[in-house]
Amino acid sequence: MTDFDASERRIWAGRATAYADSFGKVCAHPVPQLLDAARVREGVRVLDVGTGTGTVAAAACARGARVTGVDAEISMVELAARSVPSAEIHLAELPRLPFSEGLFDAVTANFVLHHVGRPEAALAELRRVVRPGGWIAVTIWAVPAAAGQTLLGRAVEAAGASRPSHLPALAAEDDFPRTGAGLTDLLTSAGLKDAVCEPLHWNHIAGAEEWWRGAADGIGTIGRTVLSQPDHVRAEIERHFLRLSAEFSTPEGQLALPHSALLARGRR
Incomplete structure (x- = not known):
C-alpha cells in the first residue's frame, strides 16, 4: 500500500452516509453511459469496483446483470449491501482483488482511479479479472475542471487556506494526464485493447447547503x-462559498453546477 492509498483509507473511513447525502449524487450522473460502455445487460457477470454506496451495482442489477461489488471502505460495503440486496458486495481493495482470472464478463469503476495510489496497476488488475474480450469501463474527473467542480476549491483559496501537508499527492511516477489522451494511454499501458475515451458534461443541480455539507462533513480531499x-478559517471558507455560489444560482433557488468527466473503455 502506498502512502496515498493509506491516506485515502483514512479520508473515507466511516463516510458512506455523508457521501450518499452529498457528493454521491453528482457521481451517479454517468452511470447509464458507464454501463453501456461496459456492455452490461441481462445475464452479464459484472464486477463494480469501488462500488461505494452501490449506485452502479443497483443500476446493473436493474438491467438483469449478475452483479458483484467491492469497496475498500467497510461503511460503503455495509451501506451498499443494504441498498442492493440482489448484488454480492465484498470488502476488497485494488490492486489485488480476491477473484480468479477471467471471472467476469464486464468490469466498471466509476470515479475510482482518483483514489488508488497506482492507477496503471489497478487497471491491470481489472484486466486480469475480466474474461478475454470482456469490456472495462471507467470514469474520472476531467482536467481542467469545470466551474462547478472548482467552486469549493475557490472558496478555500479565497479564505487563504490550503491543502494540509499530511494529505499526500499521487506519486509523480504513478500519475497520468487527466485528459482523453492521457486516460486512453493509461488503459493501453495496462494491456487493454481498443481503448477509447469520450467527454461528459452536465449541470448538477443541488442546494447550496447540500453542496457545502459534503465539504463540511469531510468528504474527499476538499x-x-x-x-x-481552525474554526475561524472554516467559517471564512463557508462565507466565501456562499458568496461565490451566487454565480450558479437558478431561479428556483438551487445551484446549477457545471461538471466535466471522462468516460473510457477498453477490452481484454
Whole structure:
C-alpha cells in the first residue's frame, strides 16, 4: 500500500452516509453511459469496483446483470449491501482483488482511479479479472475542471487556506494526464485493447447547503482540507462559498453546477 492509498483509507473511513447525502449524487450522473460502455445487460457477470454506496451495482442489477461489488471502505460495503440486496458486495481493495482470472464478463469503476495510489496497476488488475474480450469501463474527473467542480476549491483559496501537508499527492511516477489522451494511454499501458475515451458534461443541480455539507462533513480531499482548518478559517471558507455560489444560482433557488468527466473503455 502506498502512502496515498493509506491516506485515502483514512479520508473515507466511516463516510458512506455523508457521501450518499452529498457528493454521491453528482457521481451517479454517468452511470447509464458507464454501463453501456461496459456492455452490461441481462445475464452479464459484472464486477463494480469501488462500488461505494452501490449506485452502479443497483443500476446493473436493474438491467438483469449478475452483479458483484467491492469497496475498500467497510461503511460503503455495509451501506451498499443494504441498498442492493440482489448484488454480492465484498470488502476488497485494488490492486489485488480476491477473484480468479477471467471471472467476469464486464468490469466498471466509476470515479475510482482518483483514489488508488497506482492507477496503471489497478487497471491491470481489472484486466486480469475480466474474461478475454470482456469490456472495462471507467470514469474520472476531467482536467481542467469545470466551474462547478472548482467552486469549493475557490472558496478555500479565497479564505487563504490550503491543502494540509499530511494529505499526500499521487506519486509523480504513478500519475497520468487527466485528459482523453492521457486516460486512453493509461488503459493501453495496462494491456487493454481498443481503448477509447469520450467527454461528459452536465449541470448538477443541488442546494447550496447540500453542496457545502459534503465539504463540511469531510468528504474527499476538499472535505479533509476544510476540516483541517481552525474554526475561524472554516467559517471564512463557508462565507466565501456562499458568496461565490451566487454565480450558479437558478431561479428556483438551487445551484446549477457545471461538471466535466471522462468516460473510457477498453477490452481484454
